[in-house]
Structure formats: C-alpha cells, structure tokens
Amino acid sequence: MAQKRRQNIINVTTNETPTNFFERLRQRQASIGSTLCIGLDPDLSRIPKACKVSSRPIFEFNKAIIDATIDLAACYKPQIAHYASEAAEDELMATIEYLKNHNVPVLLDAKRGDVGSTAEMYAREVFERYAADATTVNPYLGKDAMDPYLDYTDKGVFILCRTSNPGGSDLQNLLLKGGLTLYEHVATQARDDWNTNNNVGLVVGATRPEELRQIRQICGDMTFLLPGVGAQGADVKQMVFAGQGGGMLVSSSRAILYAGEGEDFAEKARKVALETRDEINRYSH
Numbered sequence: 001m002a003q004k005r006r007q008n009i010i011n012v013t014t015n016e017t018p019t020n021f022f023e024r025l026r027q028r029q030a031s032i033g034s035t036l037c038i039g040l041d042p043d044l045s046r047i048p049k050a051c052k053v054s055s056r057p058i059f060e061f062n063k064a065i066i067d068a069t070i071d072l073a074a075c076y077k078p079q080i081a082h083y084a085s086e087a088a089e090d091e092l093m094a095t096i097e098y099l100k101n102h103n104v105p106v107l108l109d110a111k112r113g114d115v116g117s118t119a120e121m122y123a124r125e126v127f128e129r130y131a132a133d134a135t136t137v138n139p140y141l142g143k144d145a146m147d148p149y150l151d152y153t154d155k156g157v158f159i160l161c162r163t164s165n166p167g168g169s170d171l172q173n174l175l176l177k178g179g180l181t182l183y184e185h186v187a188t189q190a191r192d193d194w195n196t197n198n199n200v201g202l203v204v205g206a207t208r209p210e211e212l213r214q215i216r217q218i219c220g221d222m223t224f225l226l227p228g229v230g231a232q233g234a235d236v237k238q239m240v241f242a243g244q245g246g247g248m249l250v251s252s253s254r255a256i257l258y259a260g261e262g263e264d265f266a267e268k269a270r271k272v273a274l275e276t277r278d279e280i281n282r283y284s285h
Contacts, residue, residue, distance in 0.1 A: 020153075021133050024105055025074060035280055036072055038065070038256055039079060040078040041253045058083065064266040067266065075106070078108055096132065107132065107156065108126050115145050172186075201223040206250065209239055216242065252276055255272055
C-alpha cells in the first residue's frame with residue numbers, strides 16, 4: 001500500500017472502533033436503529049441564502065444538515081464531483097473531518113475506474129487525502145483496476161452492480177454466455193473472487209426490486225448500497241422486502257437536502273430524513 005506522502009491528509013480524533021468498515025457500519029446501524037445513508041451532494045444554486053453569506057457556503061450547508069440529522073443517519077455519502085466542480089475540495093475535507101470527529105462513517109462517492117498507477121492515485125486520494133471510510137468504484141475495467149482500493153482492507157469498497165439510472169439497462173442487462181446477465185456476473189465475481197478481504201459491497205438501485213432480489217440470492221448477506229429512495233421514486237416497501245437477508249445502506253440525497261429553502265431548511269431536512277428512516281424501519285422488522 002502506498003505510503004502517505006501528502007501534507008493535506010485529514011487529521012481526526014477517533015475512539016477505538018472495529019477496524020473493518022462493514023463492522024463499524026453494522027455497529028452504528030444497530031446503535032441508532034437506522035440504515036439510512038444521507039447523500040451530501042450540494043448544489044450552490046439550491047443552497048439557502050443563509051449559507052451563502054459564509055466564506056465556506058458548502059461546508060456551512062453540510063454542517064447544518066449533519067447537525068439536524070446525525071442521530072438518524074448510519075452514514076453520510078458526499079459525492080466528490082459536487083465539490084470538485086466548485087473547486088471546493090477544502091470544504092469536502094472539512095465536511096469529512098467534521099463527520100469523523102463525530103465518529104460517523106463517511107462513504108465518498110467517486111465511482112472511479114482506471115488502470116495501473118492512475119487507479120493507485122485515485123485510491124490514495126479517496127482513502128488517504130480525504131480519509132474516507134468507504135468509496136464506490138466502477139468494475140468495467142476488471143479486478144486489477146479495483147485492487148488498489150481492495151488492498152485497503154479496513155475500508156469499504158462498493159462496486160457498481162445494477163444502477164438506478166434509466167440507461168443502466170444498456171449494458172447491465174446484456175445476456176452473457178452461460179445465461180447470466182452482466183449485472184449477475186458482476187455480483188457473482190464480487191461474491192467469489194473480489195471479496196477476499198471481506199471489504200466489498202455492491203451498489204444496487206432501489207428502483208429495481210426484481211433485480212435487487214436476484215442479486216441478494218446470489219450474494220447472500222453482502223451489504224448493498226441502495227440509491228434511488230426519494231427523488232428517484234423507489235418504493236421503500238418493495239426495496240426492503242427484495243433486499244432482506246443481508247446488509248442494507250439506503251441512500252437518499254436530494255429529497256432530504258432540499259426539503260426546504262428558507263432559514264428552516266435544516267429542520268425540514270430532518271423531517272424528511274425522519275420520515276424516510278421510519279418508513280424503512282416499518283418494513284424491516
């Protein structure tokens with residue numbers, strides 16, 4: 001594993017916790033009674049005016065959302081492009097540091113996919129520069145492109161399997177020799193070949209309950225990151241029933257972040273987060 005050579009590595013104070021990301025995640029989910037993951041995807045055009053007066057508007061927005069929802073979220077998921085596009089990497093780092101100082105797991109959504117030394121640099125960026133606990137990766141280039149991430153045995157690596165976007169069917173539903181679809185092949189590879197360090201999860205769209213059920217049958221109790229609840233309109237009941245039998249991390253972003261536009265935006269975000277958590281729990285027990 002690459003040695004730390006950057007000077008801008010996040011420094012955090014942590015209490016003793018399980019070393020494996022998925023163990024930490026399960027521990028937090030059990031302690032707060034929630035599988036909700038809140039995406040932190042700030043859009044400057046939608047951030048309330050109260051935050052824009054700050055020299056760090058994105059961080060102030062994130063902090064307000066976190067403070068209002070921290071007892072409801074098992075994990076937070078910043079999407080790296082929302083920060084890089086605004087040259088706001090320092091605000092992303094501040095957000096991650098704030099979360100880690102509150103002992104909350106951070107999943108940095110990057111969906112990287114590249115080969116060789118480039119993949120190594122991307123992995124260092126996510127896990128060393130930003131000190132994220134987990135990330136998302138694209139499996140299209142194969143295992144050697146994911147190895148730099150998988151080698152961080154204490155980190156979580158969520159591999160794209162069956163995504164929630166409409167165009168996901170263009171490739172993921174292609175039928176391969178042997179009768180499996182491409183997404184089923186990815187799930188099988190994740191189960192049999194990629195999870196040797198017990199640090200792999202899968203990204204499976206909550207908007208596709210039938211495919212979710214099939215992937216659960218393939219992968220057993222592996223943890224799934226389930227985007228699509230909220231703005232994308234996934235049916236929570238169908239999602240929970242299809243995904244039962246293993247770990248679930250249910251992601252919602254826009255529906256929570258932009259529930260309100262006024263000075264009470266954080267309170268309205270909490271209301272939606274609470275309703276979402278309660279709906280998930282209603283069908284989970």
